[in-house]
Amino acid sequence: MKLILLGAPGAGKGTQAAIISQRLGIPTISTGNILRAAVKNGTPVGLKAKAFMDAGQLVPDEVILGIVEERLAQSDCANGYVLDGVPRTIAQAESLERDGIHFDAVLSIEIADGEIVRRMSGRRACHDCGATYHVVSAPPKTEGKCDQCGGELLLREDDKPETVRRRLEIYHAETEPLKDFYQARGNLRPVENQPTIEATTQRVMAALGM
Helix, strand or coil, rough: CCCEECCCHHHHHHHHHHHHEEEEEHEEEEEEHHHHHHHHHHHHHHHHHHHHHCCCCCCCHHHHHHHHHHCCCCCCCCEEEECCCCCCCHHHHHHHCCCCCCCCEEEECCCCCHHHHHHHHHHEEEECCCCEEECCCCCCCCCCCCCCCCCCECCCCCCHHHHHHHHHHHHHHHCCHHHHHHCCCCCEEEEEEEEHHHHHHHHHHHHHHC
C-alpha cells in the first residue's frame, strides 16, 4: 500500500507513520531522514543537496524529489511505503505524478490550529541529553528537570507559540491545497484527530479499510 500522510506541523504524522509502518510492514519515508542519509552516503543526488545546504540555501524541489525517487526505488519499498513530509506543494505532487508515482490513499490528519499551538508549546527538551517531555501528556517527575540525566528542560525555538503560528501559516498556504488536489483524484481520506494516539490510529486504520 502506497500512502501519503498529510497534516499540519505537530498533527502527529510522524507518530502515526511509525505505527502504520509497523502494522503494515512497509517503510516510512521521511524527507528529513532520507535527505540526511543521502548526504551522508554521498549519493549523486545527496551531493547535489549538500551543495545547496552548505551554501545555506533551500534544497530545490527537483533535488528533494530526486532523493525521494531514489529511495522509493529500493527493494524494501516494493510492497508499499508511507510518505511523511513530501509532497509539500502542488508542484511537487504534479512532478511525482509525471514520474508515474501514484498513491492508494492520502491520509489527512485534521486538527485545529489552536490545539496544535497548545500541544507544541507544552513540549520540553532536555538541554543536555535531548530527551523530550510534555507538560501535560508526558511530564517529567520533577518539574523542569530531565528524568534521565537531571538536565534543564527548555522550550525549543521551534515550539514557541509565535514560531508554531508562522509554520501553520506556511502549511495553510503551501501544503493544505494538496487536500483538494488529492480529493479530485478520489484518494483523500480525512482523519479527525482524537484525544489519544491509540484512538487516532483506530481512525487511520478505519480510513484504510482495516
